[in-house]
Amino acid sequence: MTQTFERLDVPPAYQLVFQAIETEIVEGRLNAGDRLPTETAMARQFGVNRSTVREGIRLLEQSGLVRREAGRRLHVSLPHTRELAPRVSRAMVMQRVTFRELWEVAMALEPAAAALAAARISDAALTRLEENVEATRQAVAAGDPVVPLDVEFHALVAEAAGNKALLLCREPMSLLFYPAIRVLFTKSETGRIAQGRLIKAHEILLDALRARDEKTARDWMTRHIVDFKRGYAVRGLDMDAAVDRLSLLAV
Amino acid sequence: MTQTFERLDVPPAYQLVFQAIETEIVEGRLNAGDRLPTETAMARQFGVNRSTVREGIRLLEQSGLVRREAGRRLHVSLPHTRELAPRVSRAMVMQRVTFRELWEVAMALEPAAAALAAARISDAALTRLEENVEATRQAVAAGDPVVPLDVEFHALVAEAAGNKALLLCREPMSLLFYPAIRVLFTKSETGRIAQGRLIKAHEILLDALRARDEKTARDWMTRHIVDFKRGYAVRGLDMDAAVDRLSLLAV
DNA sequence: TCTTGCCCGTTTGTCCGACAATCAGAGCGT
DNA sequence: ACGCTCTGATTGTCGGACAAACGGGCAAGA
Structure with a gap:
C-alpha cells in the first residue's frame, strides 16, 4: 500500500x-x-x-x-475595537449581509445591553446620555441629521453596560446597522414622525436607566429596535437586500 | 492673524x-x-x-x-470567520474579559440563535445536529471530553439560524466561552451530573428545532446557558476572573 | 497511453547595501 | 530656564541580486 x-x-x-x-x-x-x-x-x-x-x-x-x-x-498595544470592528464590518458587507440579519442581531444585543446598563450605569455615563438626548432634540428642531446622535446614544448605552465582550461583538454590527437606517429619517413627513418616535424612545430609555429599571430599559429598547423594522416596512424598503458598501463610509 | x-x-x-x-x-x-x-x-x-x-x-x-x-x-478572497474570530478573541483575552462578560453575551446571542434556527433549520442541518447529539451521548458513555462536541452543537445551531452577521458576532465569544466551561465537565461526580444536564438540554433543543418550535428552543437555550453559570457557582469558581490566555489554545 | 525526467521562463522569498528624512537627545549659548 | 544646533540612531524607501519553487511544454521510456 x-x-x-x-x-x-x-x-x-x-x-x-x-x-x-x-x-x-x-x-x-x-x-x-x-x-x-x-x-x-x-x-x-x-x-x-x-x-x-x-x-x-x-x-x-x-x-x-x-x-x-x-x-x-x-x-x-492592545488591539482595540476601533481597529477590529471595521474589519468585521467589511467582512459583513462582502458577505452580502442583509438588513434583516443585522436587525436580528440588534434585537438580541441592544435590549441586553440596555438591561445591563440599567444595572450598572455610572453618573458620568448618565450625564453623557442626557447631553446626547438634548443634542438630539436640538438636531431635530434644527433639521440636522439625527443618525450620528442615534449611533452615539446606542454606543453610550452599550458602554454603560460595562461589558467589553459585548462592545466587541456589538460594534461591527452597529457600524452597519445605524447607517442603514438613515433613510428612515429623511425630511419627509414620515421622517419627522420617525424622529419623534426615536426621541421619545431615547427619553424613556434614559429615564429607565436613571431609575436603574432593568425591565423597562429592556422592553423599551426592544420596542425601539422593532420600530426600525417597522420603519423599513412602512417605506417599502427591502429588508433582504444586502447592506451596501456605501454604509461603510457613512459614519 | x-x-x-x-x-x-x-x-x-x-x-x-x-x-x-x-x-x-x-x-x-x-x-x-x-x-x-x-x-x-x-x-x-x-x-x-x-x-x-x-x-x-x-x-x-x-x-x-x-x-x-x-x-x-x-x-x-472573502475575509472569513475563521480568520477574524480568533483576532477578536485574542483582543478579548488581552482586555481581560471575564467569564461573566462572556456569559452575558452568550445569554443574549444563543437563545436568539436557537429561536431563529427553529424557524429556518434545514433537514441537512437537523441531521448533523442529530449526529452531534448521538456523538455526545457516546462521548459521555466512553468518558471522552464533551466540550468540543458542545462547541460544535452550538455552532451548528448558530449556523442553522441562517444569519451571517450573527455568526460573525458570535464566533469570537464562543471561542472563549466554551473552553472556559471545560472545568465544569471533569470526571468528578459533579461533572457527571453536568454532563447529564447538558445532554438533556441538547436533546430537548434538538426536538424543539425539529418541531420548528421557536419558543421552546429559545427557552431551553436560555436554561442551558443559565446552567453554565450555575455550574460555575456550584464549583466556587470566580466569574469575575479574566478568561485565561490558555483558552485561546484550547479548541 | 501513461508516467517520468528534463528544460526554461516566471514569480516569490530572501538577502545585501545604500541613502534621505526624521526623531531623540546631548550639548551649547543666552 | 529657554531656545538653538549638532549628531547619532532609526525608519522608509530604493536598487539590484539570487536561490527555490512553480507551470508548462517536450521528449524519452514503460
Whole structure:
C-alpha cells in the first residue's frame, strides 16, 4: 500500500517572525506599552534580513498588536475595537449581509445591553446620555441629521453596560446597522414622525436607566429596535437586500 | 492673524499601496477569486519599489483580503470567520474579559440563535445536529471530553439560524466561552451530573428545532446557558476572573 | 497511453547595501 | 530656564541580486 502524505507547508520566514513576536505578546512576556527592539536588532536576533523582519512587523501592525506611536518606535498595544470592528464590518458587507440579519442581531444585543446598563450605569455615563438626548432634540428642531446622535446614544448605552465582550461583538454590527437606517429619517413627513418616535424612545430609555429599571430599559429598547423594522416596512424598503458598501463610509 | 495648521500625517507608501488595493476590493472592482498582478507589475504600476509593494501585501494578507493559494499566486478572497474570530478573541483575552462578560453575551446571542434556527433549520442541518447529539451521548458513555462536541452543537445551531452577521458576532465569544466551561465537565461526580444536564438540554433543543418550535428552543437555550453559570457557582469558581490566555489554545 | 525526467521562463522569498528624512537627545549659548 | 544646533540612531524607501519553487511544454521510456 502507498503511504499518503498530507501537504506540509513551509511557512515563509516573515510569518515565523510574526508568530514569534505574536507569541511573546499573547503569552504575556511582552506587555502593552513595551517598546519593541529596533528592526536591525530583531534582524540580528532572528538571524534574518531586515526586510524580512519588516514584513513580519507589517503583519503585527495589521493585527493591532503593535502600533507606531507619534514618533517612530514600535510599541506593543492592545488591539482595540476601533481597529477590529471595521474589519468585521467589511467582512459583513462582502458577505452580502442583509438588513434583516443585522436587525436580528440588534434585537438580541441592544435590549441586553440596555438591561445591563440599567444595572450598572455610572453618573458620568448618565450625564453623557442626557447631553446626547438634548443634542438630539436640538438636531431635530434644527433639521440636522439625527443618525450620528442615534449611533452615539446606542454606543453610550452599550458602554454603560460595562461589558467589553459585548462592545466587541456589538460594534461591527452597529457600524452597519445605524447607517442603514438613515433613510428612515429623511425630511419627509414620515421622517419627522420617525424622529419623534426615536426621541421619545431615547427619553424613556434614559429615564429607565436613571431609575436603574432593568425591565423597562429592556422592553423599551426592544420596542425601539422593532420600530426600525417597522420603519423599513412602512417605506417599502427591502429588508433582504444586502447592506451596501456605501454604509461603510457613512459614519 | 496666523493661520493654524493641524498636524498632517503622511502615511508611508506601503500603507497607500494597501489602501489602494483594499479600495479596489471593497468597491467591487476586484472580486473574490481574482488573481492579483505580480509584485513586479504592481511595483511598476504604483511607481514604487517591489519591497514597498510587498509590505503592503502583508497588510492585505493579514486582513484576510488576499490569500496565498496552494501555489504562490495571490487571490482576492472573502475575509472569513475563521480568520477574524480568533483576532477578536485574542483582543478579548488581552482586555481581560471575564467569564461573566462572556456569559452575558452568550445569554443574549444563543437563545436568539436557537429561536431563529427553529424557524429556518434545514433537514441537512437537523441531521448533523442529530449526529452531534448521538456523538455526545457516546462521548459521555466512553468518558471522552464533551466540550468540543458542545462547541460544535452550538455552532451548528448558530449556523442553522441562517444569519451571517450573527455568526460573525458570535464566533469570537464562543471561542472563549466554551473552553472556559471545560472545568465544569471533569470526571468528578459533579461533572457527571453536568454532563447529564447538558445532554438533556441538547436533546430537548434538538426536538424543539425539529418541531420548528421557536419558543421552546429559545427557552431551553436560555436554561442551558443559565446552567453554565450555575455550574460555575456550584464549583466556587470566580466569574469575575479574566478568561485565561490558555483558552485561546484550547479548541 | 501513461508516467517520468528534463528544460526554461516566471514569480516569490530572501538577502545585501545604500541613502534621505526624521526623531531623540546631548550639548551649547543666552 | 529657554531656545538653538549638532549628531547619532532609526525608519522608509530604493536598487539590484539570487536561490527555490512553480507551470508548462517536450521528449524519452514503460
